[in-house]
Amino acid sequence: MTTSLYIHIPFCAAKCNYCSFNSYAGLEGLQGRYIDSLCAELGQCTSGGYMGPLRTVFLGGGTPSVLSAALLKNLLASCFACFPVHPDAEISIEANPGTVDRAKFELLKTAGVNRISFGVQSFNDQELGKIGRIHSAEEAAQAVNMAKEAGFDNLSIDLMYGLPGQDPKSWQISLETALSLDLNHLSLYQLTVEEQTPLERMVQDGRLQLPVEDELAAMDEITAKLTAKNGLAQYEISNYARSGYQCRHNITYWENRDYFGVGAGAVSCLRGSRKRNIVAPEEYCDAIESGSSTVIDEETLDLEASFRETVIMALRMNRGVAVKQLEKRYKIRLENHYGKVLQQLIKDKLLEQSEDYLYLTDRGRVFANRVMADLV
Ligand code: SF4
Structure with missing residues (x-):
């Protein structure tokens, strides 16, 4: 019986040029229909005896925080109506600083969300521009402070190193700025240039330059030194936390435990079988509305492969x-x-x-x- 639920929100205000996630800009008109479909899929998960009282819920994407307060409220209410929730459950949402305001944080708090993971990526405006982020460094810091004022203490920031035009000094400044916000969790990823992204084309034709290996090694050293100095212990290759603030939902993945995923492209791993939903959001809604299966892929891992x-x-x-x-x-x-x-x-x-x-x-x-x- 699984106690972890992932909910995929595939909408973004704009597509970042490095992104290969199942996320789309310009689909605002589909959001209401998509949330209705998610609520219907959540209702279907109640049968089958797969789900126990939820211990972790993760709204990821895409940008869940791009949804209106009303849609977020509907979705969370529907989720909690479908499943019992453990009193100590971790309820996380991914947020983009360009898509939040005080009212949205207050709604999330009231609705039961207790962890926010901000996609910030850099506190350098030039770097943010080069990777197509919609927010400034200052807006990112303001969003974090607003969340704190709304009563959230379990906050995380995603930052990336190895960005175009970044050097060890600017990485140090971004990291120090994140640390100055006094958060309990940081996710620090090295940029990966994904195939068929605008970033790949810009790097290939020389419009953007990436840091060289020595610079990346220097950034790694800065990360190790500053995180340790600020009491954030590394607990996973890219994740650092104070004691008690490790992301429990992601630990479910790293322990290869069962989880249920709903939404377009979401993956579920249940009793040795892995299923993936239809990827395109509109086709996913069509399937839910017509009562046909949302699953496009299913594989059963043999015991040794799973081991x-x-x-x-x-x-x-x-x-x-x-x-x-x-x-x-x-x-x-x-x-x-x-x-x-x-x-x-x-x-x-x-x-x-x-x-x-x-x-x-x-x-x-x-x-x-x-x-x-x-x-x-
Ligand atoms: S906000 Fe996140 S999911 Fe959306 S395009 Fe940017 S990186 Fe991708």
């Missing part, structure tokens, strides 16, 4: 793989499965094993891709 996936995902977390739990869950011994490959990674000081956990060493985190490739 390996669980190992890889858990190694993203600093604490690593809970070995006894893993072996009990799959009835497969880690050493038997990986044999010499595992011994070599330990010998190369890329992995370390304590009595309970197998985890990446500091050196292993630098070469994480190589370790994962060996274990996949």
Whole structure:
């Protein structure tokens, strides 16, 4: 029985030039219909005995905060009417600083949301312009402060390093600005140039320059130094938090536990089967309205594939793989499965094993891709 729910909101005020998520600008006219469809899909999830009392709910996207207060209210009310919610549940929403105001934060608070993750990406206006963000650095700081005034203390900011035109100094300033907001959680990602995005074309034809490897390494050092100095412990490759503020919903993914996803393109992972919904928002609404299936893809992982996936995902977390739990869950011994490959990674000081956990060493985190490739 799963206790984690993901709700996908595919709308954005504008499409950022690096983005390859299932998100769309210019679909404002579809929002009301889409929320009705989501509410209908939530109603369908109540049958089948899959869902227990919710411990984590995550409204992601896209930009959930682009929805009007009325639509957000409907959606959250419908969700909580469909499922019992654990009193200690983490209810998260992703927000874009250009799409929020005081009234929306107050509504979210009243509706039961208790965690906000802001997509900020940079506190440098030139960098924000180059990646097509709709907000300024100042608007981002104002949005965070407004959320605090509305009573939220579980707040996170996403920042990206490796942006076009960024150097270690400007990364340091962005990070220091984020830290000065005194938040309990930060997500710090390296920019990935995704295929077929406007950013890829601009980098390929030389209109935008990305930082070189030495600069990226210097940014990594700045990150390690400043997060530690400010009491934010790394708990996953890209995530840092004060004690008790780790994102519980994302930990569900990294532990490869079951979750239910609703909305266009949303993935559900239930009892060893993974299903994906229709990706295009309008087609998703058509399917819900006509009573046909929203599922376009379904796969069942065999036990060993699922075992390996669980190992890889858990190694993203600093604490690593809970070995006894893993072996009990799959009835497969880690050493038997990986044999010499595992011994070599330990010998190369890329992995370390304590009595309970197998985890990446500091050196292993630098070469994480190589370790994962060996274990996949
Ligand atoms: S706001 Fe987020 S989801 Fe929307 S286009 Fe930008 S990066 Fe993509």
